[in-house]
Amino acid sequence: MSSVLMVGVDGSECGGRAIEYAERxxxxxxxxxxxxxxxxxxxxxFSTVEENxxxxxxxxxxxxxxxxxxxxxxxxxxKDAGIDVTGLVRHGHVAETLNALAxxxxxTNIIIGRQGTSMLKAHVFGSVGSRLVQVAxxxxxxxx
Amino acid sequence: MSKLKAGFATxxxxxTSFSVFADVGIDEKINLAVKPYADAVAGFVFSSFPVGGVAxxxxxxxLIVAATVFTFYFKFINIRAFKHGFELVRGDYHDPEAAGExxxxxxxxxxxxxxxxxxxxxxxxxxxxxxGPGATFWMILAGFLGMSSKFTECTLGVKYRDELPDxxxxxxxxxxxxxxxxxxxxxxxxxxxxxxxxxxIFCVGGxxxxxxxxxxxQSFAQLVxxxxxxxxxxxxxxxxxxxxxASLVGLVIMGGIKGIAxxxxxxVPFMAVVYVIAxxxxxxxxxxxxxxxxxxxxxxxxxAEGVSGGVIGVLFQGFKRAAFSNEAGVGSxxxxxxxxxxxxxxxxxxxxxxxxxxxxxxxxxxxxxxxIITGTWDPSVDPxxxxxxxxxxxxxxxxxxxxxxxxxxxxxxxxxxISWSYYGLKAWTFLFGNNRVTDATFKLLFMFFVVVxxxxxxxxxIDFSDAxxxxxxxxxxxxxxxxLPVVKKELNEYWADYKAGRLVKAxxx
Numbered sequence: 001m002s003s004v005l006m007v008g009v010d011g012s013e014c015g016g017r018a019i020e021y022a023e024r025x026x027x028x029x030x031x032x033x034x035x036x037x038x039x040x041x042x043x044x045x046f047s048t049v050e051e052n053x054x055x056x057x058x059x060x061x062x063x064x065x066x067x068x069x070x071x072x073x074x075x076x077x078x079k080d081a082g083i084d085v086t087g088l089v090r091h092g093h094v095a096e097t098l099n100a101l102a103x104x105x106x107x108t109n110i111i112i113g114r115q116g117t118s119m120l121k122a123h124v125f126g127s128v129g130s131r132l133v134q135v136a137x138x139x140x141x142x143x144x
Numbered sequence: 145m146s147k148l149k150a151g152f153a154t155x156x157x158x159x160t161s162f163s164v165f166a167d168v169g170i171d172e173k174i175n176l177a178v179k180p181y182a183d184a185v186a187g188f189v190f191s192s193f194p195v196g197g198v199a200x201x202x203x204x205x206x207l208i209v210a211a212t213v214f215t216f217y218f219k220f221i222n223i224r225a226f227k228h229g230f231e232l233v234r235g236d237y238h239d240p241e242a243a244g245e246x247x248x249x250x251x252x253x254x255x256x257x258x259x260x261x262x263x264x265x266x267x268x269x270x271x272x273x274x275x276g277p278g279a280t281f282w283m284i285l286a287g288f289l290g291m292s293s294k295f296t297e298c299t300l301g302v303k304y305r306d307e308l309p310d311x312x313x314x315x316x317x318x319x320x321x322x323x324x325x326x327x328x329x330x331x332x333x334x335x336x337x338x339x340x341x342x343x344x345i346f347c348v349g350g351x352x353x354x355x356x357x358x359x360x361x362q363s364f365a366q367l368v369x370x371x372x373x374x375x376x377x378x379x380x381x382x383x384x385x386x387x388x389x390a391s392l393v394g395l396v397i398m399g400g401i402k403g404i405a406x407x408x409x410x411x412v413p414f415m416a417v418v419y420v421i422a423x424x425x426x427x428x429x430x431x432x433x434x435x436x437x438x439x440x441x442x443x444x445x446x447x448a449e450g451v452s453g454g455v456i457g458v459l460f461q462g463f464k465r466a467a468f469s470n471e472a473g474v475g476s477x478x479x480x481x482x483x484x485x486x487x488x489x490x491x492x493x494x495x496x497x498x499x500x501x502x503x504x505x506x507x508x509x510x511x512x513x514x515x516i517i518t519g520t521w522d523p524s525v526d527p528x529x530x531x532x533x534x535x536x537x538x539x540x541x542x543x544x545x546x547x548x549x550x551x552x553x554x555x556x557x558x559x560x561x562i563s564w565s566y567y568g569l570k571a572w573t574f575l576f577g578n579n580r581v582t583d584a585t586f587k588l589l590f591m592f593f594v595v596v597x598x599x600x601x602x603x604x605x606i607d608f609s610d611a612x613x614x615x616x617x618x619x620x621x622x623x624x625x626x627x628l629p630v631v632k633k634e635l636n637e638y639w640a641d642y643k644a645g646r647l648v649k650a651x652x653x
Contacts, residue, residue: 041244043235043238043247043249043250044235044247044249046253046413047253047254047409048406048409048562048563048566049258049479049562049563049566049567050402050405051402051406051409052246052250052254052313052484053313053483054311054312055483055485056245056246056307056311056312056313057310057311057312059244063244090240090244091243091244092240092243092244100240
């Protein structure tokens, strides 16, 4: 079975380290690679009538921005490096959505960067890394 | 910001034009100036015919008949689809590809924050004081039947919504009356246009009345009430409260400061939960009296001693307050529900069943039970007391609760105003076109009516608010009757898919 890798990126530096790691492994294993960005969003949040009316437009803009500012530069660089790479953008809770995307694309290993969240912040907001380890249906690599 | 400044200048201008009345206080002047018009409008909409010695307004019969017809036509959809509606709200059928769009939950929650408001707190108190405990029974029945009206109008709202060139979604009776009836032929197309224009006119009135003046009026009443009643420094300063609230509303709708609206939309559901829990606590504290309270409700519904108009009078009060609170058949909610992401319009209809259910069958019933069970209800009490009666009922068990209630009331009022300013604006631009002048004119008028509403006495405000909101039901429900087959077709196709298990369920995560 050929391996399929997926790296989760959020546009930050720790995402950058995860990409380097994913690039090395994809090359070595001749694996295909997905670069995924999740736009934080909850289906159970409260909004005003006007926000709802504009929601569809906003979503298109958010997806567009995620592509141009986060995904596209990475994908084009990795393509130039000779890797079979695809970009993905989706709305949702980060850990759960990464896992769902991994399932849809038969990913064997999810790679994310360690955020180095402080204990307090992790308690209040949760940490994507530890959450992903809890819910994941495939192997998870956390790059320090 | 200059637009905002100009707005305030106009507001103050309109406001000072009332100073032609010399000696009386400012609140009294505003009351005197507006009352005759408000009373005339109310008189017209509530044209009534006598039944057993009671004058029954035609519009109320119109609402109840439609809700009953829809309930039978869709074979008790309000019971049949209750479980499936919950599955949809819970997200069992979310399409993961559509993540980030408006979910069923969000559409319902938004619509609810526009309907759960003073109708549930002040309106119920009015029903119980005028109609006795028995009014509660009819209120619950009206809420239950109203679910079918909501189902119909919200399905149509989604089916005939417009996706505007700028990418926003816009729906509601204006759209389904024009587009829906146009599908039926040339004659119907003309009728649809007329109905849509009628609806839009009444909707603007409803936005100024029930969606604005009633809210401002009752939140001010509660504020005066907790700060010492008649003796309060605020007692004759309705105009001042009005100016402050109008400024806040103006900041949101004219100044583009969406943060205030966003924060309100997050606090309001929390306050609603606090209100329901407090109500349940009070009811449980009077545990032993629950059976007798229900006994009073049941007996009062059919006997009605000492209520003017007897049983018909009780029924009238219950139905009226339920309709005012959940707005089923009025068409306003169809505007809020129409932004949902779905390829099957009828799904939002199922979800919309929960709006009258939560609003009337749950929240209104809790208010009524608290008033009855604490014995605060008293036929001799001044019926115009409205929110004060509910406040006293809560205070009789939890002495400091009126303060919490005040915060809740002001927030409910504010969020309802923001919702209705949107409904009203949609109707207004439907009538006068969408440009900067029409937009600003509506928003200034809206702010102006906040001041008028807080300065007027309850009676006139209630009558005018009721009149405008109920008037919307004439064109809306007439159109709905014609479009029933459309809804039935959508329903039957979907229900067959649902029963056969052909719908894609989201994977449990």
